[in-house]
Amino acid sequence: MLLALAEARAALATDDVPVGAVVLDATGQVIGRGRNERELHQDPTLHAEVVAIRAAAAATGDWHLTGCTLVVTLEPCVMCAGAILAARVPVVVFGAWDEKAGAVGSVYDVLRDRRLNHRVEVIAGLSADECTRLLLDFFDDPARRGRPGLP
Numbered sequence: 001m002l003l004a005l006a007e008a009r010a011a012l013a014t015d016d017v018p019v020g021a022v023v024l025d026a027t028g029q030v031i032g033r034g035r036n037e038r039e040l041h042q043d044p045t046l047h048a049e050v051v052a053i054r055a056a057a058a059a060t061g062d063w064h065l066t067g068c069t070l071v072v073t074l075e076p077c078v079m080c081a082g083a084i085l086a087a088r089v090p091v092v093v094f095g096a097w098d099e100k101a102g103a104v105g106s107v108y109d110v111l112r113d114r115r116l117n118h119r120v121e122v123i124a125g126l127s128a129d130e131c132t133r134l135l136l137d138f139f140d141d142p143a144r145r146g147r148p149g150l151p
Contacts, residue, residue, distance in 0.1 A: 001071055001095060001127040007035040007048065008073045008134055014040040018134050019074045021048040023056035023089070026067040032056025048072060049080035053087050065089045073131040075102035075124070081110035085118050093123040095131030 007020025016036040023032035034051025038044055049072050057063045069091040070084060076094065081103040084092060092111060094104065103110040104122055111120040 001073070001093070001131075003030060003033070004048075004071045004073050004095070005127065005130060005134070007033055007052075008131070011035040011037070011048070012138070016040060018138050019048040019072065021052035021070060021072040023052050023065065024069045024071065025060075031059045031068070045079065047077065047080050048074075049076050050083050053083050053089070057087065063087055069093060071126075073127075074098055074135065075104045075106060076111075077101045078103040078108060078110060081108075084111060084120060085116060088118055089120060091121045091123070093126050095125070095127045096135060097124070097128070097132075 003022045004020040007022065008018040011018045011020065014037065016039045020035045022030050025031045032052040032055035034048045034055060036048050037046040037051060049070060052070065053065065056065055056068060065087040068089055070089050071093045073095045075096065075098040076084060076092065092104065097106050099106050101107060105124060111122055
């Protein structure tokens with residue numbers, strides 16, 4: 001989670017919401033890193049999880065990320081949950097819960113939906129206080145209030 005938090009902090013440099021992610025292979029080596037880059041590239045799909053999954057697939061030469069673990073600072077949204085399922089990631093670890101858009105137990109539970117072709121082991125709440133604080137500090141910044149897409 002420390003590496004994912006470092007990625008989240010790096011997102012602050014581009015005024016992106018500070019969410020970071022890493023993909024670990026079966027030996028625990030980092031094979032993909034990502035942070036939110038929506039503001040940087042003006043691309044709504046560039047969530048930290050998607051960036052990290054793309055990097056891991058490029059590093060391995062295979063979109064099947066079986067045997068890997070995704071570690072992310074915020075509960076994945078529906079789009080990211082879909083990417084996780086598509087990549088066949090078997091384990092997801094996340095820090096902060098997302099009570100507005102979370103798709104791993106808070107609003108939806110996409111990753112463990114028995115109707116889908118792949119289910120994921122979920123470990124929630126790792127370093128939750130630190131992950132949550134980083135997000136709250138970002139959104140509490142008066143310079144961001146009233147900006148489109150932000151509260």
